[in-house]
Every structure is written in C-alpha cells, then in structure tokens.
Amino acid sequence: MTYPFSAVVGMDDLRLALLLNAVSPAVGGVLVRGEKGTAKSTSVRALAAVLPPVTVVAGCRFGCDPASPDPGCLDGPHEPGAAARTRPAALVELPVGASEDRLVGSLDLERALTEGVKAFEPGLLAAAHRGVLYVDEVNLLHDHLVDLLLDAAALGTAYVEREGISVRHAARFLLVGTMNPEEGELRPQLLDRFGLTVEVAAPRDPAVRAEVVRRRFAADADPAGFAAGWAGEETALAGRIAAARDRLPGVVLSDAALRQVTAVCAAFDVDGLRADLVTARAAIAHAAWCGRDEVTEDDVRVAARLALPHRRRRNPFDAPGLDDETLDRALEDSRPDDDPPPPDGDGPDDGGPHDGGPDDGGPDDGGPDPGMGGDTGGSDAETQVKPPMPGGDEAAGEPTTAPRGEGGGRAEAAPAPDRAAVAPDAPFRTRRLEVPGIGAGAAGRRSRARSERGRVVGATRPAGPVTRLHLPATVLAAAPHQRARGRTGPGLRLVRDDLRQAALEGREGNLVLFVVDASGSMGSRARMAAVKGAVLSLLLDAYQRRDKVGLVTFRGTDADLALPPTWSVEAAAARLTDLPTGGRTPLAAGLLRAHEVLRIERVRDPRRRPLLVVVTDGRATGARGGDHLGQARRAAGLLAASEVAAVVVDCEAGPVRLGLAAALGVSLGAQTLRLDELGADALAGTVRAARSAA
Numbered sequence: 084m085t086y087p088f089s090a091v092v093g094m095d096d097l098r099l100a101l102l103l104n105a106v107s108p109a110v111g112g113v114l115v116r117g118e119k120g121t122a123k124s125t126s127v128r129a130l131a132a133v134l135p136p137v138t139v140v141a142g143c144r145f146g147c148d149p150a151s152p153d154p155g156c157l158d159g160p161h162e163p164g165a166a167a168r169t170r171p172a173a174l175v176e177l178p179v180g181a182s183e184d185r186l187v188g189s190l191d192l193e194r195a196l197t198e199g200v201k202a203f204e205p206g207l208l209a210a211a212h213r214g215v216l217y218v219d220e221v222n223l224l225h226d227h228l229v230d231l232l233l234d235a236a237a238l239g240t241a242y243v244e245r246e247g248i249s250v251r252h253a254a255r256f257l258l259v260g261t262m263n264p265e266e267g268e269l270r271p272q273l274l275d276r277f278g279l280t281v282e283v284a285a286p287r288d289p290a291v292r293a294e295v296v297r298r299r300f301a302a303d304a305d306p307a308g309f310a311a312g313w314a315g316e317e318t319a320l321a322g323r324i325a326a327a328r329d330r331l332p333g334v335v336l337s338d339a340a341l342r343q344v345t346a347v348c349a350a351f352d353v354d355g356l357r358a359d360l361v362t363a364r365a366a367i368a369h370a371a372w373c374g375r376d377e378v379t380e381d382d383v384r385v386a387a388r389l390a391l392p393h394r395r396r397r398n399p400f401d402a403p404g405l406d407d408e409t410l411d412r413a414l415e416d417s418r419p420d421d422d423p424p425p426p427d428g429d430g431p432d433d434g435g436p437h438d439g440g441p442d443d444g445g446p447d448d449g450g451p452d453p454g455m456g457g458d459t460g461g462s463d464a465e466t467q468v469k470p471p472m473p474g475g476d477e478a479a480g481e482p483t484t485a486p487r488g489e490g491g492g493r494a495e496a497a498p499a500p501d502r503a504a505v506a507p508d509a510p511f512r513t514r515r516l517e518v519p520g521i522g523a524g525a526a527g528r529r530s531r532a533r534s535e536r537g538r539v540v541g542a543t544r545p546a547g548p549v550t551r552l553h554l555p556a557t558v559l560a561a562a563p564h565q566r567a568r569g570r571t572g573p574g575l576r577l578v579r580d581d582l583r584q585a586a587l588e589g590r591e592g593n594l595v596l597f598v599v600d601a602s603g604s605m606g607s608r609a610r611m612a613a614v615k616g617a618v619l620s621l622l623l624d625a626y627q628r629r630d631k632v633g634l635v636t637f638r639g640t641d642a643d644l645a646l647p648p649t650w651s652v653e654a655a656a657a658r659l660t661d662l663p664t665g666g667r668t669p670l671a672a673g674l675l676r677a678h679e680v681l682r683i684e685r686v687r688d689p690r691r692r693p694l695l696v697v698v699t700d701g702r703a704t705g706a707r708g709g710d711h712l713g714q715a716r717r718a719a720g721l722l723a724a725s726e727v728a729a730v731v732v733d734c735e736a737g738p739v740r741l742g743l744a745a746a747l748g749v750s751l752g753a754q755t756l757r758l759d760e761l762g763a764d765a766l767a768g769t770v771r772a773a774r775s776a777a
C-alpha cells in the first residue's frame with residue numbers, strides 16, 4: 084500500500100516539482116536531493132497513484148496508445164479498434180546495480196545471427212513508457228547508465244543497438260531521481276539534464292514534524308482505513324492534474340513573460356539555453372496547474388526557483404540554492420510596467436555580462452560526456468574546474484582566524500593561533516595516478532579494467548548470452564565448418580557454438596585512500612596550506628574519475644580515520660579544510676590504520692581496487708623514545724605484503740633533504756613524487772602506482 088500523495092506533509096517544493104512534471108512531462112524530470120529519512124522516496128512513489136490512468140493496446144509490451152499506436156511497434160502492427168485496456172500509470176524503479184540490458188532491454192544476438200530472428204526482450208524503459216521512472220540513489224548509478232537514461236528521457240525513445248542490429252521503441256516517462264548528497268554528487272553535466280531540482284530537509288517546525296509522525300502512525304495502524312480517509316483528496320488531486328493537462332496547450336507565454344524568464348537566467352549566469360527552455364516550460368506548467376491561461380511573474384518565480392539552482396553549480400564544492408534577492412531583482416528589472424526596455428529592445432549581447440576570464444565558455448566545459456570507452460588519457464583535459472570554495476560559507480560556525488585561500492608570507496608574518504585550521508591553497512589539475520594491472524571494478528576513469536564498454540581487446544567463448552559479438556573471431560570459428568554444414572548461398576552458416584564474445588577494456592573507479600601527515604614536522608602554515616591544496620586537488624580529480632575516497636590523518640599520539648570511504652568528495656574536502664595540524668608524527672599508526680581500513684573495504688567492496696596515497700615528509704616521531712622510523716617501515720612492509728598500489732607524495736621542504744619519504748616509498752613498494760610533481764603540467768603522462776612485486 085503506498086502512502087497517499089495528498090497526505091505528504093511539508094515537502095512543498097518536492098510536491099510542486101513532481102506535480103508540474105505530471106502536468107507537463109516536457110519539463111524534464113526532477114532530481115531530489117536530501118539526507119536520509121526525509122520521505123523523498125515515499126513522496127515519489129505516491130505520485131503514480133494520482134497520475135491519470137493510461138489506456139493501452141491489450142497485449143502490447145510497449146504500452147502503445149490505441150488512439151495512436153507506434154507504427155514501428157515490435158508487437159505490432161496494431162489494427163485500429165484492437166482490444167484495449169486501461170491501467171494505472173506505471174511506477175518503475177531502476178535499481179542502482181542494474182545492467183545496461185535490464186534498462187534498455189536485450190536483443191537475443193544468438194537468435195538474430197543463427198536464425199535471423201529479431202528477438203527483443205523489453206527493459207525497464209519500455210515498462211516506464213507513459214509512467215514514472217524512478218531511480219533512488221541516482222548519484223551512485225554508473226555513468227553510462229545515467230547517459231542512456233537521460234538520452235531516452237530527452238528523446239522519448241529507447242534505442243538499442245548491437246552489432247548492427249537495432250531496435251527502437253517509444254519511452255516517454257517522467258524521470259525522478261533521488262540522492263543523498265553526502266554520498267557523493269552527480270557530475271555537473273548530468274545535473275544539468277534534469278529539468279528541476281529540489282533540496283529536501285526534514286521540516287523544522289515541531290508542529291509539522293508532529294503531524295508527520297501522527298499521520299505515519301495512523302497509516303501504519305490501519306493502512307486501508309488511512310488510504311480510504313484520503314481517497315477523496317487523491318481523487319481531487321488526480322482531477323486537477325488531468326484538468327491542468329487539458330489546459331496546458333492553451334497557456335500563453337507572452338513576450339513580456341518570456342523576457343522575464345531570460346532575464347532571470349541571464350542574472351544567474353547559467354550556461355547555454357537549456358535553463359531558459361526548462362524555466363519557460365515549468366512556468367507554463369505552473370500557470371496551467373493554477374488554472375491560468377497566461378504565464379505571470381509568479382509562475383516565472385516559481386519555475387526559476389526549481390529550474391535554476393543546479394545549473395549554477397560547477398563542481399561539488401559549490402553551495403546549492405538560489406539567492407532570492409538576485410531573483411527578485413532580476414524579475415523587477417525585467418518587469419514591463421516599471422521599467423520598459425530601451426527602444427532597441429533586448430540588445431544583441433544576450434550572452435549577459437560574463438566575467439571574461441580566460442576559460443570563459445571555453446570549448447572544453449560542459450561538453451558532452453565522451454563516455455568510458457577508449458579513454459586513453461585524452462579526457463584528462465576535459466573538465467576544467469574553477470577554483471572551489473570549500474568551507475567558504477563558514478560551515479558549522481567553525482572559528483577560522485586564518486586568512487582563507489592565502490598561502491605565502493603573509494600568513495606566516497601574522498601567525499594565527501595553533502589550533503586554527505590552515506586553509507588549503509587553491510587546487511590545480513593533477514596527473515592521473517593509476518593502479519597498475521587490469522581490474523574489474525565499477526565504471527570510472529582511473530585504472531584499466533574489463534568492462535561493459537570500452538575498446539575491444541580480444542575475444543572469448545561466451546560464458547552466458549552473447550552481448551558484444553567479436554565478428555572476426557566468430558567468422559574464424561565458423562569458417563572451417565561451412566562445407567560440412569552444406570553452405571550454398573552467400574551467407575555464412577552460423578551455429579551457436581561459433582559465436583565469440585568480445586572482451587572489452589575501459590576504465591574503472593578506485594578507492595583512493597589518503598593518509599595525510601598533519602603533524603608539526605610538515606612545516607610552516609604556508610607549507611601545510613600547499614599540502615592541503617595538493618590533497619584537495621587530488622580529491623577533485625577523484626571526483627571526476629568516479630572514485631570512492633577516504634581520509635586517514637595522523638598527528639600527536641595517534642591516527643584518525645577522518646573520513647571512512649565514501650562517495651562524497653565534498654565531505655572529504657570539508658574534513659581536510661578543518662583538519663588541525665601540529666604535534667608529533669605517528670607515521671606507523673597512520674599506515675596501520677590505513678591497512679585496517681583497506682582490509683575492511685576489501686570485504687565490503689571486493690572488486691574496487693584501492694590506491695593508497697601517503698602524503699608525508701617521511702619523518703616519524705613518538706612520545707617516548709623508540710624506533711619510530713623502524714615501526715613505520717614495518718607498517719609499510721605490511722601494506723606492501725598485501726599488494727596495495729601506493730603513491731608517496733613527498734612533502735619534505737628546505738635546503739637539507741633527508742629523503743625519508745623516498746625511503747618510505749621503497750618500503751611500501753610505492754612510486755614517490757614530490758609535491759611539485761603532482762600537477763598535470765609538471766610532467767606529461769600518467770603515474771602508474773608501483774606495487775610490490777615479489
């Protein structure tokens with residue numbers, strides 16, 4: 084029994100965003116962001132019940148509308164007047180671990196090649212046609228699945244192609260994704276492709292919270308009775324949606340209202356024109372929802388609040404949300420009554436005032452995702468990130484006396500109290516650190532891996548159904564048998580046994596575990612700012628490569644797991660920024676802690692290969708006397724014995740160098756890089772982390 088949509092309390096933005104899409108699917112779906120326990124999923128699942136029911140051709144697996152069946156329907160052709168049935172709008176959930184075939188459907192290549200039959204098993208896209216497709220934890224979905232999903236949503240068509248055999252069917256659905264930003268962000272390119280976005284949080288008002296609990300109790304105690312109590316509201320809501328759909332085609336977007344839409348989008352400096360289109364569509368849908376025939380300023384305001392926030396974010400460290408003051412000003416300035424536009428109208432420079440920076444609107448930002456395949460390092464230059472501002476919003480009221488974003492002499496000339504955290508230097512683009520060998524982990528952009536996509540590297544006898552045919556190997560396998568099989572015509576005679584599966588190689592994401600020395604030996608505040616800046620740069624890189632990240636720090640008497648392995652680079656950056664420094668250097672404790680973290684992660688996520696990044700000057704000191712360096716070497720040996728790929732970032736500075744970090748690198752079986760060798764410009768190419776061999 085689903086919870087009634089009408090009974091959802093609070094969540095006004097979420098309800099409105101869903102309803103606007105229900106009225107006008109052209110708005111382009113909803114991305115819902117919020118922490119766990121905010122009833123995101125409950126609200127989304129409740130929506131389907133208030134959507135108007137759909138009439139379908141009986142027996143058609145593709146949900147054809149009897150009034151206008153798809154002429155190319157694989158279950159067709161449907162005769163006019165074919166039997167029809169009416170069913171509720173579908174709510175289809177896409178599990179995060181779904182395969183590509185599950186999503187788009189699967190072609191039986193074996194039957195196609197050996198019998199010449201186009202046998203297609205529809206996937207979830209077909210099931211969601213004319214309904215809702217819901218992805219919980221959409222931020223954890225593989226990139227290429229997200230691409231497929233968003234392509235289908237944009238085109239209203241699912242397209243499957245294998246070895247020159249293709250199938251196409253209608254797939255128009257309302258796409259809803261939910262995510263917990265603490266578990267990692269969606270890439271900005273994907274964010275942009277959701278029509279609307281909503282941030283949800285548990286209501287603050289105790290009275291509202293009490294009402295949520297009261298209704299939940301009532302629903303749990305008597306689900307049928309609760310649903311019956313809300314049935315009237317649900318029917319009314321469904322009726323209002325249907326009425327708004329009918330009204331929608333007649334709603335007028337006047338030139339004045341359109342000018343307000345474009346003015347608002349320009350004021351928030353969003354890229355491209357998608358934002359303008361979505362805002363206009365959402366404003367029209369809102370007018371229809373409110374029973375109006377013309378778009379008003381209020382419609383534009385509501386639409387902008389839902390359509391623009393996620394289009395302004397450039398990297399995971401930017402704060403979400405929209406500044407109401409800017410919105411009000413943009414609306415006021417473009418209001419036709421108060422302030423008529425100059426005679427020349429909406430001037431030629433509709434691009435708006437750009438900052439004119441060197442990378443402004445460059446060809447390499449926001450471009451289409453090149454996908455996983457054939458990534459041989461060319462993608463290293465694809466994502467230019469603007470300097471983020473981690474903690475720039477003074478999160479959590481952490482006292483920060485140090486000047487932010489400043490390294491250099493000034494910070495040293497006026498030393499801040501020891502306890503204050505040093506702000507990191509601005510991040511830079513790093514070289515790719517790579518795990519050697521070939522993994523089999525989830526799709527990503529770091530290390531080589533066998534994968535569902537990528538370039539063909541060989542052929543194998545298929546273990547299951549053939550999904551990617553290796554043609555030359557198949558022909559070679561079939562060739563010797565042609566005479567025996569009595570081949571006469573031009574075609575090759577294939578049997579199932581001939582078919583060869585292509586082995587593909589792409590890239591995987593890894594677990595990048597940072598072990599950062601935060602002790603006093605790391606030097607001045609300026610030096611620590613540089614170290615933090617370097618780690619921040621590596622974190623940004625990890626975000627772009629779809630890695631999981633974790634952070635172990637050590638200083639004083641012990642090591643601390645500052646951040647258990649997570650998808651949230653944002654959380655890692657925050658921990659790093661707030662990381663206090665100073666004190667002794669328990670290097671061995673840091674390495675042992677890392678060893679323990681990796682051991683647990685190997686159980687939890689065995690296919691994800693780890694990359695250990697140890698950021699240190701190699702020194703080791705402790706409270707009492709003792710062979711601290713020797714202990715550190717032994718801890719390093721333990722990691723080396725477990726064959727963890729590792730890189731040591733040598734932070735030693737000053738005229739006299741001890742070379743301790745390089746020696747640690749040898750114990751770890753790791754590649755050692757100096758801090759200034761991390762930048763992508765320092766030396767060309769990838770750094771393949773060494774791994775202890777024999």
Ligand SMILES: [Zn+2]
Binds near residue numbers: 153
């Ligand atoms: Zn059909």
